[in-house]
Amino acid sequence: QKEVEQDPGPLSVPEGAIVSLNCTYSNSAFQYFMWYRQYSRKGPELLMYTYSSGNKEDGRFTAQVDKSSKYISLFIRDSQPSDSATYLCAMSAWRAAGNKLTFGGGTRVLVKP
């Protein structure tokens, strides 16, 4: 079983809808949680960064962390066709060697005009 599980999708939504993405994980030592956006044939771009539990909002993006359930979420409000991409969750433990990140497999999102 993978340390971080993420539904591969694709997740198709109409423009303007809320996109809801999530990851589950098994390693209780994870303390740092990130969401990256990756367009086709491009490098991942850091969207959100959260330490420990709680919510964080940045514009149309909201990240939530529930450590008790080992579950993290990303919500995209008022979705646009330009939000069509693959979204990767990533996590790291407090004393991870080299500050190593463990990634989910990514969820492909399609926002239809």
Next chain:
Amino acid sequence: DGGITQSPKYLFRKEGQNVTLSCEQNLNHDAMYWYRQDPGQGLRLIYYSQIVNDFQKGDIAEGYSVSREKKESFPLTVTSAQKNPTAFYLCASSIAERGRRAFFGQGTRLTVV
């Protein structure tokens, strides 16, 4: 503009050949990383370096080698010992004490012909 530059964007390798992927950053980041991305899988760590002249193996280091002679540069060599080298290779860097926030280059697509 500050950033991470990977070259070339596309690379073709013949069987039994070694190839070197370039990664340069001008962000003054201490730590640098190499990841491999295969379809449907998350990023997997190949090697990382937190300081010049020092580097450590990641999860899938077999068949790869690196060097870190300068802070700005972290080249990756894919050797003939790597049996399945066709993949998308991503270089990342971060500030060591804030290592979880990794920033990525645009990737190199390596194909064996």
